[in-house]
Each structure stands twice: as C-alpha cells, then as structure tokens.
Amino acid sequence: xxxxxxxxxxxxxxxxxxxxxxxxxxxxxxxxxxxxxxxxxxxxxxxxxxxxxxxxxxxxxxxxxxxxxxxxxxxxxxxxxxxxxxxxxxxxxxxxxxxxxxxxxxxxxxxxxxxxxxxxxxxxxxxxxxxxxxxxxxxxxxxxxxxxxxxxxxxxxxxxxxxxxxxxxxxxxxxxxxxxxxxxxxxxxxxxx
Ligand code: ZN
Numbered sequence: 001x002x003x004x005x006x007x008x009x010x011x012x013x014x015x016x017x018x019x020x021x022x023x024x025x026x027x028x029x030x031x032x033x034x035x036x037x038x039x040x041x042x043x044x045x046x047x048x049x050x051x052x053x054x055x056x057x058x059x060x061x062x063x064x065x066x067x068x069x070x071x072x073x074x075x076x077x078x079x080x081x082x083x084x085x086x087x088x089x090x091x092x093x094x095x096x097x098x099x100x101x102x103x104x105x106x107x108x109x110x111x112x113x114x115x116x117x118x119x120x121x122x123x124x125x126x127x128x129x130x131x132x133x134x135x136x137x138x139x140x141x142x143x144x145x146x147x148x149x150x151x152x153x154x155x156x157x158x159x160x161x162x163x164x165x166x167x168x169x170x171x172x173x174x175x176x177x178x179x180x181x182x183x184x185x186x187x188x189x190x191x192x193x
Contacts, residue, residue, distance in 0.1 A: 004052070009183070028134075031059060034059045045060040045062075045152060075142075098125065100125025102123065121167070125142075
C-alpha cells in the first residue's frame with residue numbers, strides 16, 4: 001500500500017523515533033508499505049517520520065540501474081552478498097558509528113522536500129548496527145552513496161533533516177521553496193482538523 005509522504009513543516013519530521021520492541025506482522029506490513037511508497041516516489045530511502053510514524057525504522061534501496069557499476073563498497077554481516085539479496089532493506093533501531101570521518105560533499109534531495117536540492121557534507125564511512133523486521137541483528141558497513149543514504153535516513157529517525165546540514169549558499173538558494181513547503185503544510189494541517 002502506498003502511504004502519504006509527510007512534508008516539511010509537519011511536526012512529525014522533528015520527532016525522535018521510538019525504539020521498536022514488537023517485531024510482529026504489523027511491523028513487517030509497515031516496512032513493506034514504506035518500500036512501496038519509496039518506489040512510487042522514486043526515492044532511495046524513506047524514514048518512518050516521512051509516513052507519519054515516529055519510530056526507529058527506515059527503508060533503503062540504493063541499487064544502481066542495470067548495467068551501472070555499484071558506486072560504493074559495503075559489507076553486510078562481514079560478507080559482500082549481491083545487493084539483490086539485501087535490498088530493499090528495512091533498518092530498525094540503528095546505531096551508527098563513523099568509520100571514516102573524511103568529509104565528502106554531494107547534492108542531496110529528500111522526499112519530504114519536493115523540489116529542494118543542495119550540497120551536504122557528510123563523513124565517508126559508516127558502520128550501522130541494526131535489526132531486521134524479525135528482530136535479527138545485523139552489521140552493515142558502507143561508504144559512498146550507501147553510507148550517505150544511511151546517515152540521511154538515520155538523521156530522520158532522530159528528527160534531523162538535511163537542511164540542518166546543507167551548505168549555507170545552497171540553503172539560501174532554496175529558502176523560498178522551503179518557506180512555501182512550510183506554508184503548504186500549515187494549510188494542510190489546518191484542513192485536517
Ligand atoms: Zn529525507
């Protein structure tokens with residue numbers, strides 16, 4: 001099922017997600033719906049806050065199109081399984097540590113900020129310990145686009161947004177669009193009352 005994606009200005013996007021303790025059917029269903037929604041929006045990651053749930057849950061799928069070389073390295077539980085075996089991936093209760101603090105810059109977008117893009121500096125290498133929808137623990141180490149995607153999504157789970165880290169010049173460039181999103185969200189929330 002495709003869910004509605006929350007937009008900047010809705011308070012849920014600033015909420016810290018609650019840790020997940022029940023690894024039940026409804027959790028698997030929510031993760032599935034989030035994957036459907038991510039594909040429908042042509043995104044590579046989606047956090048629970050973006051479907052109006054303040055939980056420690058996000059989904060990612062950073063597989064490149066067929067024939068395109070994978071632009072990052074990774075290890076999953078100490079191995080390099082084909083991406084098709086591990087993506088889409090639901091990441092629950094993640095704990096991220098930085099393994100390579102070298103800063104890298106990349107132009108990011110976010111499904112909760114339609115039309116907004118800007119340069120964001122992030123460390124290159126991450127290690128993410130998390131649980132899957134059945135509660136099994138995993139360790140995912142990654143750099144490049146996958147590392148960045150993990151950091152962007154885990155930020156969402158803690159109420160942090162990419163505009164908080166966006167380079168000042170790019171933030172300025174997007175100011176009018178961001179204000180407009182906020183206005184639209186206010187009107188939307190009013191109409192829901
Ligand atoms: Zn985002």
